Amino acid sequence: MFDRQVKNNKLLNVINCFYVIKMEERKLEEVGKVAHYYKKIEVAIVDLKAHLSIGDRILIRGATTDFEQTVKSMQIQHENVDEATAGQSIGLKVEKQVREKDVVYEVVQ
Numbered sequence: 733m734f735d736r737q738v739k740n741n742k743l744l745n746v747i748n749c750f751y752v753i754k755m756e757e758r759k760l761e762e763v764g765k766v767a768h769y770y771k772k773i774e775v776a777i778v779d780l781k782a783h784l785s786i787g788d789r790i791l792i793r794g795a796t797t798d799f800e801q802t803v804k805s806m807q808i809q810h811e812n813v814d815e816a817t818a819g820q821s822i823g824l825k826v827e828k829q830v831r832e833k834d835v836v837y838e839v840v841q
Contacts, residue, residue, distance in 0.1 A: 760791060760837040766830050767821065775823045776830045784822070784838065785815040792826065794834030801827045 763784050768777040776792075784790075788803045805825035806813050816822045824836075 757841075759840040761840055762835055763790070763838045764836045766792070766794075766832055766834040766836065768832060769826075769830050771829065774826055774829075776826050776834075777821055778824050778836055779821050780816055781818050782838070783815065783817050784836075789839040791837045791839050792828075792830055792834050793837065794831050797828070797830050797834045799828050800839065 761782065763782040764778040764780040766776045767779050769775070770777075778784075784803060784806070786803050786806060789800065790803055791800045792798075803824065806816060807823040808816060808820060810823075813822070
């Protein structure tokens with residue numbers, strides 16, 4: 733019994749080390765902050781600090797928010813756009829609820 737527990741603990745340590753290494757390989761660059769969230773249409777208004785494009789992988793993180801998604805839809809002044817730059821406010825379709833002041837990061841591999 734003790735031998736099995738030792739093997740299981742070693743396996744968990746290996747898995748945990750792999751997870752930590754994988755997390756460290758990802759680089760996050762802050763691209764903006766959530767200014768408002770429209771719950772019914774699941775759209776976040778994001779004030780951008782950096783460039784963002786359709787297809788970019790993003791992470792949204794806050795006090796109670798922490799998820800990743802791919803940017804599939806963005807709008808500026810109700811017009812669909814493929815990219816936006818620093819200083820612009822965009823409407824970003826999100827997969828989960830976000831909150832004001834949540835930070836939006838681009839995941840750079």
